[in-house]
Amino acid sequence: MTRPRRQPARRRGVGLRRDTVLATLPVAVAAVIGAAGPTAADTTGAPGAGDPYFPLSGNGGYHVRHYDLTLRYDTSSRHLDGEAVLTARATQNLSRFDLDLQGLKVSGVTVDGAPAAFRRVGQELVVTSRHTLRTGRNFRVTVAYNGTPKPVTDPDGSTDGWIPTDDGAFVAGEPQGAMTWFPANNHPKDKASYDFTITVPQGRTAVANGDLLAQRTTHGRTTFRWRETQPMASYLATATIGNFEVEQYTTRDGIHVYNAVDPREASAAAPVLKQLPSVLAWESKLFGPYPYRSAGSIVDHAPDTGYALETQTRPLYDSAPDLNTLVHENTHQWFGDSVSLTSWKDIWLNEGFATYTEWLYAEQHGGDSAQKTFDADYARPASDPLWAYPPGDPGSGKNIFGTPVYVRAAMTLHELRKAVGDGDFFRILRAWTAGHRDGHGTTAQFVRLAEGTSGKRLAGLFHTWLYARGKPNSA
Ligand code: TRP
Numbered sequence: 088m089t090r091p092r093r094q095p096a097r098r099r100g101v102g103l104r105r106d107t108v109l110a111t112l113p114v115a116v117a118a119v120i121g122a123a124g125p126t127a128a129d130t131t132g133a134p135g136a137g138d139p140y141f142p143l144s145g146n147g148g149y150h151v152r153h154y155d156l157t158l159r160y161d162t163s164s165r166h167l168d169g170e171a172v173l174t175a176r177a178t179q180n181l182s183r184f185d186l187d188l189q190g191l192k193v194s195g196v197t198v199d200g201a202p203a204a205f206r207r208v209g210q211e212l213v214v215t216s217r218h219t220l221r222t223g224r225n226f227r228v229t230v231a232y233n234g235t236p237k238p239v240t241d242p243d244g245s246t247d248g249w250i251p252t253d254d255g256a257f258v259a260g261e262p263q264g265a266m267t268w269f270p271a272n273n274h275p276k277d278k279a280s281y282d283f284t285i286t287v288p289q290g291r292t293a294v295a296n297g298d299l300l301a302q303r304t305t306h307g308r309t310t311f312r313w314r315e316t317q318p319m320a321s322y323l324a325t326a327t328i329g330n331f332e333v334e335q336y337t338t339r340d341g342i343h344v345y346n347a348v349d350p351r352e353a354s355a356a357a358p359v360l361k362q363l364p365s366v367l368a369w370e371s372k373l374f375g376p377y378p379y380r381s382a383g384s385i386v387d388h389a390p391d392t393g394y395a396l397e398t399q400t401r402p403l404y405d406s407a408p409d410l411n412t413l414v415h416e417n418t419h420q421w422f423g424d425s426v427s428l429t430s431w432k433d434i435w436l437n438e439g440f441a442t443y444t445e446w447l448y449a450e451q452h453g454g455d456s457a458q459k460t461f462d463a464d465y466a467r468p469a470s471d472p473l474w475a476y477p478p479g480d481p482g483s484g485k486n487i488f489g490t491p492v493y494v495r496a497a498m499t500l501h502e503l504r505k506a507v508g509d510g511d512f513f514r515i516l517r518a519w520t521a522g523h524r525d526g527h528g529t530t531a532q533f534v535r536l537a538e539g540t541s542g543k544r545l546a547g548l549f550h551t552w553l554y555a556r557g558k559p560n561s562a
């Protein structure tokens with residue numbers, strides 16, 4: 088479970104930084120060196136995006152605009168052949184930058200068509216381009232790679248990434264696993280559009296995000312082409328492969344639905360999947376228009392996985408979901424997918440909203456009121472894991488999927504709703520999804536929005552429910 092983590096400080100310490108050098112030199116000499124242009128040290132992209140919980144996730148110095156992934160997977164040998172073409176933009180002068188890639192073998196890297204030097208250091212694929220890429224420059228990186236993908240083990244002991252199944256692979260990348268199957272700027276800060284071309288043995292289906300553009304079978308293999316045009320965080324990308332029954336239709340609201348269901352889960356899944364259009368319509372009333380053109384479900388049979396994931400446009404389930412799970416994962420399309428995290432510390436913005444929506448769904452469909460659900464959770468003793476740490480500050484990557492992040496964060500939203508009233512509460516949610524659509528949101532921005540919309544001071548409420556240690560006193 089404990090994978091050795093390299094210290095980011097080690098790599099960053101390589102070579103002297105130019106500002107250090109300049110500080111120790113006479114002014115005239117420093118000016119000459121300065122005029123000579125950037126040195127290696129300050130044209131190196133950082134190995135991480137600055138996330139305190141996952142210091143090596145993502146990278147500095149560039150933004151990826153588009154991933155074009157071509158994959159071929161042999162479901163019996165479990166061998167993956169991949170080519171990734173990344174279209175990116177330099178955000179600083181770059182002579183060297185990192186991608187994240189865990190495992191697999193890299194056979195070649197090019198930058199703007201020219202072969203580039205590369206080396207592997209843990210999960211960092213370090214690329215040195217022939218010429219320094221100037222700030223603002225668009226560039227294209229290709230990476231050819233292959234091997235047997237293996238999932239990563241997360242700090243909390245769960246696995247994510249490319250998870251082989253008996254008939255294909257369950258591909259779920261939260262929080263880290265995208266790098267187990269494609270080279271990426273692997274942090275939700277950097278969203279991009281995606282093209283997927285996935286070739287699998289005939290009879291198997293490959294399901295990714297967005298729209299299915301084409302499906303063609305030749306010589307015993309089928310190639311699926313998928314496209315997600317709206318910005319997507321790498322952890323929300325999937326290329327799940329299996330034996331699937333496929334169903335496609337368009338809802339009354341014009342959303343294209345693609346459901347892929349493992350036959351072993353089909354009878355249990357059918358009554359729940361049937362509710363998808365009405366769940367999306369109900370959520371759209373609460374949160375504003377569904378943020379994508381496509382929707383659907385991938386219901387796999389992956390008994391060892393133990394979780395579902397809100398893969399963009401098409402949530403992924405390890406078995407037939409219940410209605411709560413369907414509601415939860417589709418809520419994430421607004422909260423988490425369209426409006427994304429800038430730091431894993433803010434994970435309550437994803438899980439608290441998805442959980443609270445389960446409570447609202449019950450309340451509005453003949454089940455318990457949200458207040459009743461709140462009361463039952465609030466009754467848990469001070470020693471209960473629910474109160475182990477505050478949801479706004481889980482402390483480490485180990486805690487990002489713990490009970491406080493789901494339940495106490497949902498309780499936070501219930502407290503907010505009571506404080507501002509239903510009118511303002513739902514106005515806040517809709518302003519949030521509209522104002523940050525296809526982008527990002529932080530806790531501080533949410534608090535400011537809630538205060539601005541309601542005209543109330545809410546710092547105390549958020550402090551008590553998001554940040555204070557231990558069980559909050561009853562309001
Ligand atoms: N985000 C998922 C959900 O609640 C849960 C999840 C994804 C998860 N990856 C995980 C939970 C890894 C534990 C471990 O919808």
Ligand code: ZN
Nearest residue numbers: 415437438441
């Ligand atoms: Zn969730």
